[in-house]
Amino acid sequence: MEDVAIVGAGQSVFARSCGESIRELCFEAYKEALEGLDITGNDIDASVVCSAPEYDKQRSPSGLISEYLELTPKPTFYVETVCSSSSTGLRVAWSLIKAGLHKTVAVIGFQKMSELSSRDAAERMGRGGDIIWESPFGITMPAGYAMYARAHMARYGTTEEHLAKVRVKNSHYGVANPKANYRKELSLEDILNSEMITSPLKKFDCCANADGSSCIILAGGDVAKSITKKPIWVVGLGAATDTMSMAGRKSLTGLQCAQEAAKQAYEMAGVKPQDIDVAEVHDCFTVSELLAYEDLGFAKPGEGAGLLEDKETYVEGKIPVNVDGGLLSKGHPIGATGGSQIRTIVRQLRGEATEAQVKDAEIGLVHNIGGVGQYGNVTILRR
Amino acid sequence: MGFENFGTVSFTAEAKVADFITQLEAGKVMATRCRKCGGSYFPPKADCPKCLSSDVEWFEVKSQGKLLSYTVVNYGPSGFENDAPYILALVKFDEGIQILARLSRDIEEKDIKMGMNLTVNPAKLPDNRIAYEFRRA
Numbered sequence: 280m281e282d283v284a285i286v287g288a289g290q291s292v293f294a295r296s297c298g299e300s301i302r303e304l305c306f307e308a309y310k311e312a313l314e315g316l317d318i319t320g321n322d323i324d325a326s327v328v329c330s331a332p333e334y335d336k337q338r339s340p341s342g343l344i345s346e347y348l349e350l351t352p353k354p355t356f357y358v359e360t361v362c363s364s365s366s367t368g369l370r371v372a373w374s375l376i377k378a379g380l381h382k383t384v385a386v387i388g389f390q391k392m393s394e395l396s397s398r399d400a401a402e403r404m405g406r407g408g409d410i411i412w413e414s415p416f417g418i419t420m421p422a423g424y425a426m427y428a429r430a431h432m433a434r435y436g437t438t439e440e441h442l443a444k445v446r447v448k449n450s451h452y453g454v455a456n457p458k459a460n461y462r463k464e465l466s467l468e469d470i471l472n473s474e475m476i477t478s479p480l481k482k483f484d485c486c487a488n489a490d491g492s493s494c495i496i497l498a499g500g501d502v503a504k505s506i507t508k509k510p511i512w513v514v515g516l517g518a519a520t521d522t523m524s525m526a527g528r529k530s531l532t533g534l535q536c537a538q539e540a541a542k543q544a545y546e547m548a549g550v551k552p553q554d555i556d557v558a559e560v561h562d563c564f565t566v567s568e569l570l571a572y573e574d575l576g577f578a579k580p581g582e583g584a585g586l587l588e589d590k591e592t593y594v595e596g597k598i599p600v601n602v603d604g605g606l607l608s609k610g611h612p613i614g615a616t617g618g619s620q621i622r623t624i625v626r627q628l629r630g631e632a633t634e635a636q637v638k639d640a641e642i643g644l645v646h647n648i649g650g651v652g653q654y655g656n657v658t659i660l661r662r
Numbered sequence: 663m664g665f666e667n668f669g670t671v672s673f674t675a676e677a678k679v680a681d682f683i684t685q686l687e688a689g690k691v692m693a694t695r696c697r698k699c700g701g702s703y704f705p706p707k708a709d710c711p712k713c714l715s716s717d718v719e720w721f722e723v724k725s726q727g728k729l730l731s732y733t734v735v736n737y738g739p740s741g742f743e744n745d746a747p748y749i750l751a752l753v754k755f756d757e758g759i760q761i762l763a764r765l766s767r768d769i770e771e772k773d774i775k776m777g778m779n780l781t782v783n784p785a786k787l788p789d790n791r792i793a794y795e796f797r798r799a
């Protein structure tokens with residue numbers, strides 16, 4: 280069976296409000312993904328469209344986007360794992376190619392969150408939990424992660440300052456990313472003094488809702504080599520779940536779905552955490568990045584904060600993480616997020632990440648989580 | 663009656679486990695246990711995926727639980743605006759189950775300690791709504 284590579288990767292600018300329709304938004308990412316390749320839309324055999332439902336009114340968006348991009352009559356369908364939808368899309372595309380059903384597949388992720396007020400968006404996210412048993416209590420995404428943060432603090436002595444240091448780093452790199460929504464550098468004091476949203480998480484511990492799209496084009500080995508000089512190989516895929524309810528969680532000091540997905544991806548790629556040259560992790564909240572360090576094995580359980588203290592996750596460090604600014608700077612248009620993380624790693628491995636290039640990066644990792652640790656996806660890429 | 667009056671905002675009413683509400687109104691917070699294999703469930707399940715039996719019985723959650731974690735929510739989603747601030751908590755009980763609910767308003771934030779003992783009790787809400795909450799043991 281032939282290997283599978285990413286041949287193209289694009290994203291729109293992520294913004295609080297894009298002022299366009301979802302189909303137009305998707306075009307931006309699609310255009311960037313196809314640019315520079317020796318193929319056209321006619322060569323794309325299938326598309327997988329990824330988003331979380333109920334933010335815009337369009338039902339069955341895959342058909343609409345397929346029409347706008349003139350991908351008809353090729354097959355298209357929709358996949359969803361909330362915030363990790365486009366990593367799931369990549370997994371599906373990989374298997375379609377591996378199975379020999381299609382040669383070239385586009386994974387298109389999008390979300391237009393600005394169609395809703397912040398409170399209505401929070402309500403949708405609350406219903407991304409158990410709607411009979413937990414949503415009626417007013418659970419939100421930040422509240423779920425805040426409970427992980429509180430438990431991590433109690434067990435390991437992690438502090439609010441440690442969490443803030445994640446944002447200090449990510450805001451530093453966000454300044455240089457032209458696709459990011461938030462491009463101001465934030466100081467430790469700015470973050471620690473910002474308004475409390477759900478304790479211990481403050482305003483600047485949280486990423487912003489955003490509008491955005493991403494597009495990743497995958498192809499089988501021979502096709503990939505014929506259409507790009509720099510194919511990026513998908514060498515490790517991991518996916519796992521945890522309970523929808525918070526009540527079902529066995530641990531609150533790490534995401535078990537991420538630990539399991541990481542184990543699978545490392546095993547498939549035949550690499551270890553110390554082999555990873557650059558990583559994108561799902562920093563929907565500052566605490567999420569800290570948990571990721573430990574869940575991915577970059578640090579031992581409870582020692583994630585040490586990586587920040589020693590600046591080991593900066594570009595010059597041992598394991599650079601989110602040096603595109605992360606979700607905290609870029610914004611988090613749910614269905615587009617995984618594709619944006621993958622795009623960043625593709626650019627790093629191609630040596631094209633001009634804003635913050637990790638020297639000679641060969642192996643990269645993407646950690647993309649759906650919900651409050653409900654869906655875990657880890658992807659390992661190699662140049 | 664089903665779940666239509668459960669919590670601040672309920673999103674669906676019908677469920678085979680709707681008896682939970684009848685018992686909640688009678689003053690008890692219940693979980694289910696499979697009569698065939700003994701598996702216990704909260705959220706309550708009407709069916710046991712372990713042995714595929716639907717012969718389950720109710721049992722009351724009576725033990726003193728321990729606080730695993732909590733958060734003070736200052737920003738409520740649509741429908742919960744007027745509730746904020748409220749404190750969500752996850753509590754582990756001896757019956758082998760965990761429950762997510764709010765802390766009683768009698769408990770102030772400064773008095774919360776991780777691991778503190780709490781019980782789960784029915785709680786009347788405005789407009790004839792009902793839920794359960796954690797109280798100091």
Ligand SMILES: [Zn+2]
Nearest residue numbers: 696699710713
């Ligand atoms: Zn059973």
